[in-house]
Amino acid sequence: MSVVTRFAPSPTGYLHVGGARTALYSWLYAKSQGGEFVLRIEDTDIERSTEEAKQAILDGMQWLGLSWDKGPYLQTERFDRYKELIERLLEEGKAYKCFMSSQELDEIREQQKARGEKPRYPGTWRDRTDHPEGESYAVRFKNPLDGKVVINDHIRGTIEISNSELDDLVIQRSDGTPTYNFCVVVDDWDMGITHVVRGEDHINNTPRQINILQALGAPVPEYAHVSMILGDDGKKLSKRHNAVSVMQYRDDGFLPQALLNYLVRLGWAHGDQEIFSLSEMIEHFSLDAIGQSASAFNTEKLIWLNQHYMKTMPASEVAVFAKWHFAEQGIDTANGPTLENVIAIQADRVKTLKEMAQISRYFFEDFDEFDEKAAKKHLRPVAKEPLLVVKDKLLALETWTPETIGEAINATAEALGVGMGKIGMPLRVAVTGSGNSPSLDVTLNLLSKQKVEQRIDKAVSFIANRENS
Template sequence: MTVRVRFAPSPTGYLHMGGVRTGLFNYLFAKNQGGTFVLRVEDTDLERSKPEYTEVILDAMSWLGMPPDEGPYYQTKRFDIYHEKIEELLASGHAYKCFSTPEELEADREKALAEGRKPMYSRKWRDRSDYPEGEPFVVRIKMPLEGTITITDMVQGTVTVDVKELDDFIIARSDGSPTYNFVVVVDDATMDISHVIRGNDHLNNTFRQIPVYRALGYEPPTFGHLPLIDGLSKRKGSMSVQAYREMGFLKEAIVNYVSRLGWSHGDQEIFTMEELEQYFGFDHVGRSSSSFDQDKFLWVNAEWMKRLAPEELASRWLPYLKEAGYDVDVDERLIAITALMRDRANTMVALTEASHYFFSDEVTYDEKASEKWLKPGGLPGFRTLVERLDALSDWTPQTIEAVYKEVMAEFELGMAKVAQPTRIALTGATNSPSVYELVATFDRDVALARLKKGVTYYESRVGDA
């Protein structure tokens, strides 16, 4: 079988993590099977669908690295096909015109509820031909009246529904517009979709759609209904791809994390897109719901920040630095800062915040840190350290380390008594990377200017020891 799958978002909002997972699983299955990934935009909700939502969905898919092989196709450009198929079903007797008024339908519904029955259409127009002229009508599909419908789902296994649970649902409204459960069948059938992979919330729709396939003379595709994701909220998971990008999540991390929401490959946690394409299959997609864990998501993002080459990460970091107002370029200095600081942050925004002292001219000294570490006994050694660093021409972590060890031995000082005043002078606080790497990563002139200013600040606190 030639695998053809489709991702069919509605442009009524942004692409959130649930939508990303559906699109990704379709994309990975197509790539793993050497098939075709089709994008269809289901834009028949004319009131809520907006072109700008279509653009951000396409932008998100492109940025994440899962472009379609075909499409996008737009449902609003396919109405002629839908109307043609509705006429086919009316002509073949698989659909019928229903002239029941809203008042009649409501009365039937209230009666069913009063009698403890499931509200369903009475089918009063199913076998009639005495149509009143000029009266509004809808078109309904004729559901089978006896038996069951069974599907062998790639995720849920064998699922059976009694047809008595199914209604003769509307396939065309009174204004002639087709309904979702009809157009999706026509689209999937005419686009030769072999596998329909979507959320488990569509499982009930599947049993309504299968009789439509058969009435139109099409073989239903293979279905795979993914369990829903628990824990999504306005602040977790339901934000758009663009919002996560603005927060500083890498595209590799988003794809990696979302791929693990319901699928696994042994104990492996970190995957490249190439590995996902190689390993993905429905034999390891679970039936139970998965939970969106923001902390785990941040961990995956931090891992990817460590895995990218410093040069690549610096290029990705640049827009966030520009947004923060820093006038920087991707050069050796920024690459060095990136390599030094990336282990200390889990998003690009957090990296910007953690590294602010490399890009700001002003240093604000933390009072608690100063009180704890700027003691009289350490000043002579720190002053000598700065003098000897000023005389140092080879500005590397190794040469800087040698100066520190020389001064510590000479003044019999522990590492903290020289390292912490250094950090305070350079960054304003004591939370920073290795002091040798820190000093070396600063431009030499900037580092020395701050260290000398730090000596003056140290003296102002303890006197000229």
Template sequence: MTTVTRFAPSPTGYLHVGGARTALFSWLHARKHGGRFVLRIEDTDLERSTIESVNAILEGMTWLGLDYDEGPFYQTHRFGEYRAVVDKLLAEDKAYRCYCSRERLEALREEQMANKLKPRYDGHCRHRTDHPEGQPYVVRLRNPQDGVVEFDDLIRGRITISNDELDDLILLRSDGSPTYNLTVVVDDADMGITHVIRGDDHINNTPRQINILRAMGRDTPSYAHVPMILGPDGSRLSKRHGAVSVMQFRDDGYLPEALINYLARLGWSHGDQEIFSLDELIQKFDVTDVNKAASSFNMEKLQWLNQHYIKNDDPARIAHLLSPHIGALGIDPCEGPALIEVVKAMQERAKTLVEMAELSSFFYRDFEDYDETSAKKHLRPVALEPLERVRAALAALPEWTPEAIHGCVAEVSAALELGMGKVAQPLRVAVVGRAASPGIDVTLHLVGREATLRRVDRAIGFVKGRAAEAGNY
């Protein structure tokens, strides 16, 4: 039997990383077993579902590289199929019409809660045979009143629920619209879903859905309920913990392969291995190895992974991905050094593309202020002569190459009988604004002769000002 999995989000917002992890696990299970992965949009909540949310889900799936073999299917296109199933269940006496008013149901609930009983429908219309014309009704499943529902959860093991804990759930609302539990079951059956991998918040729905499948005479898929993702404070991961939207991670400068790697490891492991290519994940992932306990989202771990992928990726691809982040700073990367050369220089220095863009801005435009600590340490009166000497030497270079720049700094250091750092560090702060950058030769080469000399002149003026304040000039 061909393995078929599905991802079935509701288009009522962005693609949450929790949903993305569920989609990833479903995708990996299908790919590992040579099966099919289906995307289904559960858009029956007409008030909250939006085309913008649908597009956000599709965009997130595309960015992550989670391609689907079938779909996207839309539940709003399948209302006829749901109605046909309900009509068949009614004809077979496996469902019935319930005419109970909202007032009666609310009073029943209040009474049950007052008696400390679990709120549930009492089967008032279960044996009713009349059909009052014009009176609104819902259609309920005739749930078995004895026996149990058992299923082997691929993550949690055997789960047993007594049927007397389940009431006759509504399949069709009074306005004729189908309920979630009905649509999911009909879709899973019609689409041949063999493995339902979803969040553990659906565990309570599973026995109800199994009973619907049994009433329909359809096979039951295998179920795997994935634990939720927690924030650092132990509560469910939400916006208050920071980014939770897949596309927000893209906008924050994360690579899709880093987020995929992180989400795969969030509740699943294969020995001590931390870094996985997509092919390795397909080969080694097993849903039965997913941890039963909830996992906490660790931003530092994600940043570590992201830095690894940035460092080891093709500079041309990183330059392509970095370009919009540079543009967001108001910088045109065409007006300055080649972006791919900047990436080569900065590739090991940033945890995100946003950070790389910010750290690289000095290559394209003058900075406003010196880093206070760097200036205090390196732009002191003692740095005045090294800066003036190296400025003159740089201005006189016949060619502006990294090799020539390095030789220039080395010659000035030797002439002043100073270590390279005593010349290079004041020069670096003068040109970059801080005491950290790639090698001084590569840095100055990419900044360019004109901008370098202009910034050194500014630094010389800054040092002279400090010396005057101190009475040393």
């Protein structure tokens, strides 16, 4: 049997980390088994579904690199198929028309609550044939009255639910639209889904869906219900509480590789290994190794992973994602060194790609002012001569490399008989505008000789203006 998994979000909000982890586990299991991964958009909640949310889901999946083999399928485009099977169940006596009004059902449920009973539909129309003409009706599935449903869950082991605990589920609303639980069943059947990986909040739906599958004569997939994710505050992450959109992590400067590595470890483990490439995840992943306990999200751990990937991934790969952040901050990377070279010397100085863009602006454009605190400390009258001497030595270089630049700076300190700090810090502020940068030899190497000359002259003029004011 070829493995087919699916990720089936509803487009009623963005793709958050809980959904992304479910998608990742489904994707990894399919890839680890040489199977297929299906993306399905469950948009039957027409009032709450939006195009913006649908696009946000697709954007999130694409940014994470979780490509799908089939889809994205939309449930709203499959209504004819659902209607066909609902009619079949009606004809076979496995479903029935229910003419009970919502007001009447609410009254019954209130009475049940008052008696301390579990609110449920009492089966009023299950066997009735006195159907009123011209009145609207819902269609309910005839759930078996006895026996039990057994779920052999990959994560939770054997789960048994008595059919007496389940009432007759509405599978078609009175307006003619099919309901979530029925559409999911038909889709999983038609799309050949063999393994369903989803959140533990769906456990209550599973026995109902299995009964519908069996009534249709469809194969029952295997299930794995993943535990919830807790936020930094210890409370369950949800669209209503602290769940951050996957694309917000992109906006904040995280690499998708770091987020995927973090998410895979929120519930799954392979020994004590912490760092996983995507190929390693695929090689080692199994549904049975997912834990039952809720996992706590730790932002600091994600930041640590992000720094690891920025420093260890090839700069050319980091540049693919960093380029967006430079453009977002209005920095034209065509006016300077290659982004790969900037990343190579800046990666270990920042936590995120967003920060990297913020501190790298001076490589690509001139600055109007020096950092006030750095200038006050290092661009003083005593710095004028060292700046002029080091400028002359830099301009005299025949080759512009980190080695020759470093030698010129050292030679300036020796010629003036001063420590490196008396040369380096004024030069750093002069060429970068602030007191922070990578080592001067590699920093100046990424700037042209002409650009360095212009900025030193600007710093010298700044010192002179201060002297005269």
